[in-house]
Amino acid sequence: MGTSASSTGPNNRSPLLPPWAEQGDPVEVGVGEGGDAQQEPDGDNGKEPSQEIDNGTVQEQIPGPVPNIPSPNRLTGARRAFGDYAKSDGDRANLRGSLKKYSRSSGGGSGTSRRLASGITAGSGLLGIMQGDSVRVNDKTLSLSDLNGLSTDQAIDRISEHLTPENGDADSVRLALDFALAEVLPEEDTFDESMFTDEVVQEAISCYLTDLIFQDVVNGMGKAWFHAEHPSKHHRMEEELRDLIKVITQSKVEKVTRGNGGDISQDNITRIQIDAISQTVDEWESFND
Secondary structure (H helix, E strand, O other): OOOOOOOOOOOOOOOOOHHOOOOOOOOOEEOOOOOOOOOOOOOOOOOOEEEEEEEHHHHHHHHOOOOOOOOOOOOOOHHHHHHHHOOOOOOOHHHHHHHHHHHHOOOOOHHHHHHHHHHHHHHHHHOOOOOOOOEOOEEEEEEHHHOOOOOOOHOOOOOOHHHHHOOHHHHHHHHHHHHHHHHHHHOOOOHHHHOHHHHHHHHHHHHHHHHHHHHHHHHHHHHHHHHOOOHHHHHHHHHHHHHHHHHHHHHHHHHOOOOOOOOOOOOHHHHHHHHHHHHHHHHHHHHOO
């Protein structure tokens, strides 16, 4: 699975909160046939009315102030520690120390959640599709029934393409969607919508948030990745970083969902994502330097 590790990352003048994190095209979940929204919660089909989410409404649900103008060289300590990790034989103390410094210099859990608002918006759409709802983005609608007859890989591509935002987070969100769906769906020749059980849905959300956070760290560390000169070492670093993030993120998702994927709904998916991201990044603060 690819990453954006070739990026030089943000510079000292880059805002902690990019402009596209506060605005973007809405994702509408629960639209009816032909793209019409369900207007009546107790209509003949018994479905709930459609729900709309965008980056602005995500930001409104994140506690804490909007990050201020970043201080100069804010990422220097985190990148130095990550560079030491890259140059070492896999000293995880340097990896954990770099994550601690990264959390402190990038707004902590709340700041990371705000920065990943585009991903959280797309995650609400991902849940809708996995739970059988029709999801509309940019006047295009997609549901599981549209994927019948496709291969699993083709179905993943259709879902990812549909939910990827048209902004600066496009690459990271697309990669996270691809990663999550590839992790949880079996390698079958033909896609089967019954694959999305409650357990699979919860695991997919965990994997999705893991990779969103992973991509954020990869981008933030920038040139520090280049200290790993051999491709095999670079790959090992990516796996170690993602695994460390996943262990924490998975436990946070289980905590906020009480371990029941069936309890995840459009009413709480935005809050679940915000809480899991925030708690994951805040836990890095407890790492030893």
